[in-house]
Amino acid sequence: MKAERSEYRVVIVGAGVIGLYTAHHLARRGAGPILIVDRGFLSSGASGRNGGGVRQQWQTRATIRLARESVAAYRRFARDFGYNPWFRQSGYLFLAEDAAALERLGPVHELVRSEGLSSEWVDAAGVARHVPGIRPGAAVGGTYLGSDGTLYPFPVVWGLHDALRAAGVEILHGIEALGVERDGGRVRALQTSRGRIATPTVVNAAGGWSREFSERCGLAVANRATRHEILATEPLKPFLDPMVVRASDGLYFSQTMRGEIVGGLSPLADPTGSIAMSSSAGFLGRMARALVDLLPGLASVGVLRAWSGLYDDTPDGLPIVGEDPALSGFVHANGFGGHGMMLAPSSTERVARLVLGERIDLDPAEFGPGRFASTGSGRPTEALQLG
Template identity: 65%
Template sequence: MTAPTRDRYRIIIVGGGVVGLFTSYHLARAGAGPILVVERGFLSSGASGRNGGGVRQQWETRATVRLAREAVGEYRRFGREFGLNPYFRQGGYLFLAESPSEAERLRAVHAIVASEGLPSRLLRPEDVARIAPDVARDRVIAASYLASDGTLYPFPVLWGLYERVRALGVEVLLGVEAAGVVRTEGRAGGIVTASGPIAAERVVNAAGGWSAEFSRRAGLEPANAPTRHEILATEPVRPFLDPMVIRLSDGLYVSQTMRGELVGGRTMPHPPGTAGGMSTSVDLLPAMARSLVDLLPRTAPLRILRAWSGYYDDSPDGLPIIGEDPRLPGFVQANGFGGHGFMLAPASTRRVAQAVLGERSDLDPATFGPARFLDPDRPSTPERLQPG
């Protein structure tokens, strides 16, 4: 569908990725229609169709651990509720530390995760062999592991949401860009598209890598900013690697999909921003090859099949931005997920929906609300467990 059926909605959600679609799902179930989702590209054209599919619960921030735990539960049920199977496989997340300071970070994360009641484990290097026998351990001095973390295929999640929310009466416009925000008496009163304005009582900014730009179009200076990240996949071989493996030293993350491809990325010296578009840089392939062969020596003869890139939507403190923007009533931020939007989406969007409906959620506004970046004296303790 490329044209709306009405000229006025209760809620317009900008962004048809996992955050926008899941938000529309929770809202539609709460009877908050009519709801319109506008997506500038095709379904899965943004980061929701470009991520590595990791879902983990090991975080430095308690509230994020709780969101992630809820998301894991939702993804376990997803296939039965939505009719499409995302093959969420709980093969665990294995973090590797190679220096005392990295090991200290893993210990700190472990303490928080374990105190939230999740059976996270600190491992010695020799224990790593039982979980991932092919991982090189020569430089590993510590590891942490949580067996209930996992990986999924992002695409069936998008299709399942798309089909379900439309069945619930949500309209999803594809290939329509929100060029601006209609302001009515100091409030967000709708969006502007190439074919004219569409009115709404609430506008949700769930535009992922484009959300900073959309804030700007709404006249708001954004705190978040997009950064290009690259990822690649190898040819499929018989699965040998159960967990997602993350090495803190080079930010390498790699997992093996159900069909056998290794999918992963690593920290690259990219400047922040969207320079290079969604292209692949010439240095990625050799850099990633070095990291992968170093981690999994037996993969050296395996071939890289394709590389691609997408945008992380980074907030200054590494935590999502969820809530109504105090500078523009009616304008709700649902962004800044920093490359972790997909894994948290089922849970985080429930809070977005609450914010849209003006309900209180269990998220501390001082930690997650957009207002936190407006206070220049605010102390900052960034979430540092960034890769994967």
């Protein structure tokens, strides 16, 4: 397929949740024509490979606010888009395995409460009420926020995709973005595997490949892609409401409406740096041991599927939202790590406003692409890179 026009107001690279939601906010504001190009198929990136966790417990105020807005958007999603992502606000439990881990959760709990959210401290008995079957002694306590939850990512992608098509946004798959054509320090066109597309604005929403695309455009960025594996067990009788997250090893899991336990844990350092989206027996073993250690009753449960996807990580754990300081018209909407699903609705609204030349309420020192050039002392970091 070829683009219908030779020129667009905005071209977005990447038809994952970030690119699609950005286009949605632009289209709602009447900005057009808009084109989204993607070299893969719909949901081929992380947006079709994630755990669907949506939480508002963060250690930076701006991220709590973004997540809170996203929760409101996902509550409305089925009504707004006609696809139901089954956003279930059944809570997120950060559990601490010892006193030191519990202490680290303290400031998060305080900050979340200061934002008006009803984060609760739970003791070991409280953890056991939220996680029936947990091994005695496996946790000393934790924090719980009942309005956090989980959703199915696919209906989000489909709902956005169909709404955009209906609004006249072009979405082309099988087209690779190869670079940009510049006019001085400005974007003039996107170069693609199907030729040149004139535009003053290119949005880099290429997820785990955002660094590759930025480099193709001659831009130095701090993003780094990492491969994360995840699995789903056979369905079990419903017993678990919240998403459970353990800080020590990044173990996270929830039970879906079908009864499957879906989750993963922080990957081991990979000296090859491979971002091939493959699954490994090593992950299956580590994940099984971690889960069964916490919930011994799962010892004989079968694994149905395992897969992997890319996190687009940044050094400070915060996404990158902003125009590149070295190239006008090149807007970053990337670096979402393991949290792009939950931050998409709100953060992309800021991306759209930036594209339209409006002021936004995100501090460039916290979210801008230029922040990594400074020494960074005193800059916020988001260390709660879990679940």
